[in-house]
Amino acid sequence: MTLLTRDDLIRALRELVVELKTGGEPVGLRVVGGAAIALRHFDRHTTADLDALHVRPGTDDAVTEAANRVADRRGWDHGWLNFNVTNTGSEPLYGRPTAWETVYDDGIIVIQVAGADTLLAMKLRANRPGRDTDDIRKLLAICEINSVEGADVFYSECYPGESLPDRAWTMVSSILQTQPLTKPELVDPVDLS
Secondary structure (H helix, E strand, O other), X not given: OOOEOHHHHHHHHHHHHHHHHHHOOOEEEEEEHXXXXXXXXXXXXXXXXXXXXXXXXXXXXXXXXHHHXXXXXXXXXXXXXXXXXXXXXXXXXXXXXXXXXEEEEOOOEEEEEEOHHHHHHHHHHHOOOOOOHHHHHHHHHHOOOOOHHHHHHHHXXXXXXXXXXXXXXXXXXXXXXXXXXXXXXXXXXXOOO
């Protein structure tokens, strides 16, 4: 498995843009998960992949093929950029509007990164102990949510009709009991040009 740093992600996305421009078709790529956190929110050290939502406009296949060419040049595993997160149902589609920050737009290729609130909702939905704990801690601080009840209300706003899952409730409770929330130092905006 390839572990990717923020610098790795930035360089690979720059190469991906070049590959996609060669194809000449418009592409709209939205980044979520650990890669989105590393690219726009706070230093996360490494991530195993770049999770993306289905491409609109464009096709997942065209982006996957371009990403595989980048991986081949870099000696990385295919799948460093993948659309697996779309199959989890974690994207909050019906509640709070999803915030996106555009990190690249040349009129043909657009790359956007999910906002902190969207990432927190998705991390709370995944609620993988150990793997998501530090991300949730920092995202709670950024979103200024300092109680389990507040996290539950926030979650219900993102996923209407749902409550915070039991495991996420336990994680948030534990996070809030272990140490005070401190906002992480934000990373500089990404320059993919």
